[in-house]
Amino acid sequence: MKIKTILLVLAATGAFAQQKLTGYVNPFIGTGAAQGSPLSGNNYPGATVPFGMVQLSPDTRNVPDWSVACGYNYNDTTIAGFSHTHLSGTGVAELFDVMLMPFSGARIQAVPGENPYQSPFNHKDEVAHPGYYSVLLQKHNIKAELTATTHVGFHKYTFPKGQAAHVFFDLDHSMKKSDWNTRIIASQITFVNDHTIEGYRIITGWAPMRKVYFHVEFSQPIAHNFVTDGGNSYDNAVVVNGTAIRAVLDFDNATELLVKVGLSATSIENAKANLQAEIPVWDFNGTVAAADKTWETELSKIKVDGTPQQKEIFYTALYHTFIQPNIISDVNGDYAAPDFTVHNSKEPYYSTFSLWDTYRGAHPLYTLLQPERSAYFANSMLRYYKSFGYLPIWQLWGQENYCMIGNHSIPVIADAVLKGIPGIDANAAFEAVKQSSLREHPGSPFKMWEQFGYIPENLKSQSVSLTLEMAYDDYCVAMLAQKLGKTEDYNHFIKRSQYYKNLYDAQMGFFRAKDDKGQWIGPFDPLKYGANGGYPFTEGNGWQYFWYVPHDVKGLINLVGGNAAFAKKLDTFFTLEDRPEEVNDNASGFIGQYAHGNEPSHHIAYLYNYAGQPWKTQQYVWEILHKMYNTTSSGYAGNDDCGELSAWYVFSAMGFYPVNPAGGVYDIGTPILKEATIQTPSGETFTVKAKNVSEANKYIQSATLNGKKYTKTTITQSDINAGGVLEFTMGSKPNKKWE
Incomplete structure (x- = not known):
C-alpha cells in the first residue's frame, strides 16, 4: 500500500501554512x-x-x-x-x-x-x-x-x-x-x-x-x-x-x-x-x-529539484540521517559517563553510535552538512575514551555494547580531523585512535594482529572480516599520523594497513581464513554466509567482503591481475545469482551477489571507476537508486542502521559517494536529480546539475566544474566546500571515453 505524504495544512496543529x-x-x-x-x-x-x-x-x-x-x-x-x-x-x-x-x-x-x-x-x-x-x-x-x-x-x-x-x-x-x-x-x-x-x-x-x-x-x-x-x-x-x-x-x-x-x-x-x-x-x-x-x-542544508517521488525519498532519507546520533547530555551539560558517574561538558555530549554502519556514509555526510555536530560527535568519542580506555565500538545511552567488529570511531575521528573540522584537538584525537589500535578489546584483538599479520580463524572467529576492517582502521591511524608529522607511527600503521594481503588466496581469487599455523582453512565457499560469529565472514560472504579494501583499491586491483581482470570479477559479482540454502537475515536487496541491505556492499558499485569503466558504476548506481528505495512502508532494502542506507541515497542521488570514508574524496556515480545545492559551512553553495537527466538518460556524457571541462571520476571535500557548480550532461548510452 502506498502511503501518501501529508502536505496539507493540519488544522489540528496549525503547523503548516504552505508547502515546505x-x-x-x-x-x-x-x-x-x-x-x-x-x-x-x-x-x-x-x-x-x-x-x-x-x-x-x-x-x-x-x-x-x-x-x-x-x-x-x-x-x-x-x-x-x-x-x-x-x-x-x-x-x-x-x-x-x-x-x-x-x-x-x-x-x-x-x-x-x-x-x-x-x-x-x-x-x-x-x-x-x-x-x-x-x-x-x-x-x-x-x-x-x-x-x-x-x-x-x-x-x-x-x-x-x-x-x-x-x-x-x-x-x-x-x-x-x-x-x-x-x-x-x-x-x-x-x-x-x-x-x-x-x-x-x-x-x-x-x-x-x-x-x-x-x-x-x-x-x-x-x-x-x-x-x-x-x-x-x-x-x-x-x-x-x-x-x-x-x-x-x-x-x-x-x-x-x-x-x-x-x-x-x-x-x-x-x-x-x-x-x-x-x-x-x-x-x-x-x-x-x-x-x-x-x-x-x-x-534546507540541501535543496534539490527532481520528481515528487524523488523529493519524497530524498528528504525522508535526509530526515533519517539527522535522527541520530542522539544527545545524551542535559541542558546543564551533565551526562552519564561510561564509568557510571556524572560528568559535565560545555558542549553537547552524544551517544547512539552505530559505527560499523555509519562511518561509511553517514559520518562523511555530517562533515559536509553538520560540521559543528561532527566535532561534537568526535569530542564525545574522545571523552568516552578518557573514561573507558578505548574508543566506542557501538555506544548506546553512554555505554558500550561491543556489537560488531573493528573500532570504527577511528575513521570517524580521523576523517573529521583530516578535513579540518574545527573544534577537535588533533593531538588528543591521534592519541585516542593510536591507543585504541593497540589496546586489546573485544572488537579488535590487536595482540594476535601484531603477532600474525592477520587474525587466525581458530583463535578468533569472523577472522577475514576482522582482518579487512582492522586494516582499514589502521590506514586511518596512519593518515592522521602523517598529517601530524609522526613518521614512526605512520610507518607502523601503514604497514599494518597492508595486512589484508596476508589472507588473499591467489589460487582461489578470494580472501579466506587461515589458522595460526598459516594454513588455509577449508573447505571454502565464497557464497556461504556468516552471521556474527562462528564463521570467517561477518553478516556476509566471501564475494561481498572481497571488495573491502577501500583504502587501497589499486592494491586490490593488482592482486587480481589488473583492471581488466578486476572489472571482469565485478561483472561476475553483479550477475551471479546463486544463493546458498542459508542466507544471513541482514543480506537483502540483491543484484547478483551485491546486497544493498547490508553495509559491506555499499561502496562496491563505485569500484568500476578504478578499473577505467565508470559507465558501469553509473549503470549499477542508477539501478540501486531505483530498485532499492521507494515511498512505501517497505521503502528500504534492509535495516537503515541509524541512517546509513539513507546516507547512501542522499549522496548517490546527488551523484557521488565516499568509497574511502576518511579520504576526503568522493567517487562520482550518476546523478538522478535535476539539481542539488549544498549549503557549505563557509556560506558558499555547491550545486550539482544534471542536464537532460531522465529515466532513460542515466549515463554521463560530459561534465564541467565551474564552467571548465571535468573528466575526473572523483570530487573532493575541498572542491565542495569552496562552492561552485558541477554540471553533468546525461544521455541514454554509455560514453566510454568519459573517465
Missing part, C-alpha cells in the same frame, strides 16, 4: 516490510527533533523483539502504547523507555507482563510528519497526538465525552526480557502532587545498566492512582519501588489531557530542568510548530 521541505518527508517509509521481503528499514514514524534524546513513537508490540527493533511495524494492527526512546533502523531492539497509553472506560486488572489497554488502529487515522505524530485509538475512541523537543516528549490526548479518562504508565515495558539478559534492576515512581510524577528505571540489556530518569507533568489533576509491581498492588500510592512497576492514573472530566515527559540519563532533577527549559508552558501547537521549524532548517 518537511512536507516531503514521509516518516512511514521504511516502517514495515512488504510481503515476501525480509527487511524494510526498521524506522519508526513518531515525533523527534534532529539528534534529540527523545524519540516519542508508538510501539505496536507489547514486547518488542528482534523482528520490530524500532518498536513499530506498519503491518501490525494494534498499538501497545507510546514510549519515549527508540532506535532508528537498527537490527537489535532496545530502549522503549517510559511508555504511556491513554484509555477510557473501566480500569482492567492487568496480569503482570500483559497489556489490557492496547488498541487496534487504522492507517487512515494515522498522520506523521517531522516532529508530529497522531493516531486514533479505536478501542477507546481516543485521538493521541505526539510532539517532542530535545529532552521532552509532549502528548495530547482527546478523550470521548462522558467516559472516564485514564493513562496507563508502564516502567516495565522493554524489549523481550530473554534477549541480551534484559531485566529491570530497579525502578521507582513518586507522586509529587496531583499534577506531577517522577522517578527512574535502571535497566540492563543490549546496553548495560541504563539509567533513565523522568519528570512528568499533567495539565489535569490526577484523581486517583493504582500501582502494581508484579504481584503487589498499591492504591493511591505516594512512592513505589520495584522491578515491574506499572500504574493507572485516573482523571475526572478530562476530555483533553496534555502530558509533558522530561527525560535525563543523570537525575530526576535534571529531567525536571530539561522539561522546564524546553517546554515551560502548555502550548502543544507551538511545540509542533517549533519542531517543524527546526526540521525545516536542517533539511
Whole structure:
C-alpha cells in the first residue's frame, strides 16, 4: 500500500501554512516490510527533533523483539502504547523507555507482563510528519497526538465525552526480557502532587545498566492512582519501588489531557530542568510548530529539484540521517559517563553510535552538512575514551555494547580531523585512535594482529572480516599520523594497513581464513554466509567482503591481475545469482551477489571507476537508486542502521559517494536529480546539475566544474566546500571515453 505524504495544512496543529521541505518527508517509509521481503528499514514514524534524546513513537508490540527493533511495524494492527526512546533502523531492539497509553472506560486488572489497554488502529487515522505524530485509538475512541523537543516528549490526548479518562504508565515495558539478559534492576515512581510524577528505571540489556530518569507533568489533576509491581498492588500510592512497576492514573472530566515527559540519563532533577527549559508552558501547537521549524532548517542544508517521488525519498532519507546520533547530555551539560558517574561538558555530549554502519556514509555526510555536530560527535568519542580506555565500538545511552567488529570511531575521528573540522584537538584525537589500535578489546584483538599479520580463524572467529576492517582502521591511524608529522607511527600503521594481503588466496581469487599455523582453512565457499560469529565472514560472504579494501583499491586491483581482470570479477559479482540454502537475515536487496541491505556492499558499485569503466558504476548506481528505495512502508532494502542506507541515497542521488570514508574524496556515480545545492559551512553553495537527466538518460556524457571541462571520476571535500557548480550532461548510452 502506498502511503501518501501529508502536505496539507493540519488544522489540528496549525503547523503548516504552505508547502515546505518537511512536507516531503514521509516518516512511514521504511516502517514495515512488504510481503515476501525480509527487511524494510526498521524506522519508526513518531515525533523527534534532529539528534534529540527523545524519540516519542508508538510501539505496536507489547514486547518488542528482534523482528520490530524500532518498536513499530506498519503491518501490525494494534498499538501497545507510546514510549519515549527508540532506535532508528537498527537490527537489535532496545530502549522503549517510559511508555504511556491513554484509555477510557473501566480500569482492567492487568496480569503482570500483559497489556489490557492496547488498541487496534487504522492507517487512515494515522498522520506523521517531522516532529508530529497522531493516531486514533479505536478501542477507546481516543485521538493521541505526539510532539517532542530535545529532552521532552509532549502528548495530547482527546478523550470521548462522558467516559472516564485514564493513562496507563508502564516502567516495565522493554524489549523481550530473554534477549541480551534484559531485566529491570530497579525502578521507582513518586507522586509529587496531583499534577506531577517522577522517578527512574535502571535497566540492563543490549546496553548495560541504563539509567533513565523522568519528570512528568499533567495539565489535569490526577484523581486517583493504582500501582502494581508484579504481584503487589498499591492504591493511591505516594512512592513505589520495584522491578515491574506499572500504574493507572485516573482523571475526572478530562476530555483533553496534555502530558509533558522530561527525560535525563543523570537525575530526576535534571529531567525536571530539561522539561522546564524546553517546554515551560502548555502550548502543544507551538511545540509542533517549533519542531517543524527546526526540521525545516536542517533539511534546507540541501535543496534539490527532481520528481515528487524523488523529493519524497530524498528528504525522508535526509530526515533519517539527522535522527541520530542522539544527545545524551542535559541542558546543564551533565551526562552519564561510561564509568557510571556524572560528568559535565560545555558542549553537547552524544551517544547512539552505530559505527560499523555509519562511518561509511553517514559520518562523511555530517562533515559536509553538520560540521559543528561532527566535532561534537568526535569530542564525545574522545571523552568516552578518557573514561573507558578505548574508543566506542557501538555506544548506546553512554555505554558500550561491543556489537560488531573493528573500532570504527577511528575513521570517524580521523576523517573529521583530516578535513579540518574545527573544534577537535588533533593531538588528543591521534592519541585516542593510536591507543585504541593497540589496546586489546573485544572488537579488535590487536595482540594476535601484531603477532600474525592477520587474525587466525581458530583463535578468533569472523577472522577475514576482522582482518579487512582492522586494516582499514589502521590506514586511518596512519593518515592522521602523517598529517601530524609522526613518521614512526605512520610507518607502523601503514604497514599494518597492508595486512589484508596476508589472507588473499591467489589460487582461489578470494580472501579466506587461515589458522595460526598459516594454513588455509577449508573447505571454502565464497557464497556461504556468516552471521556474527562462528564463521570467517561477518553478516556476509566471501564475494561481498572481497571488495573491502577501500583504502587501497589499486592494491586490490593488482592482486587480481589488473583492471581488466578486476572489472571482469565485478561483472561476475553483479550477475551471479546463486544463493546458498542459508542466507544471513541482514543480506537483502540483491543484484547478483551485491546486497544493498547490508553495509559491506555499499561502496562496491563505485569500484568500476578504478578499473577505467565508470559507465558501469553509473549503470549499477542508477539501478540501486531505483530498485532499492521507494515511498512505501517497505521503502528500504534492509535495516537503515541509524541512517546509513539513507546516507547512501542522499549522496548517490546527488551523484557521488565516499568509497574511502576518511579520504576526503568522493567517487562520482550518476546523478538522478535535476539539481542539488549544498549549503557549505563557509556560506558558499555547491550545486550539482544534471542536464537532460531522465529515466532513460542515466549515463554521463560530459561534465564541467565551474564552467571548465571535468573528466575526473572523483570530487573532493575541498572542491565542495569552496562552492561552485558541477554540471553533468546525461544521455541514454554509455560514453566510454568519459573517465
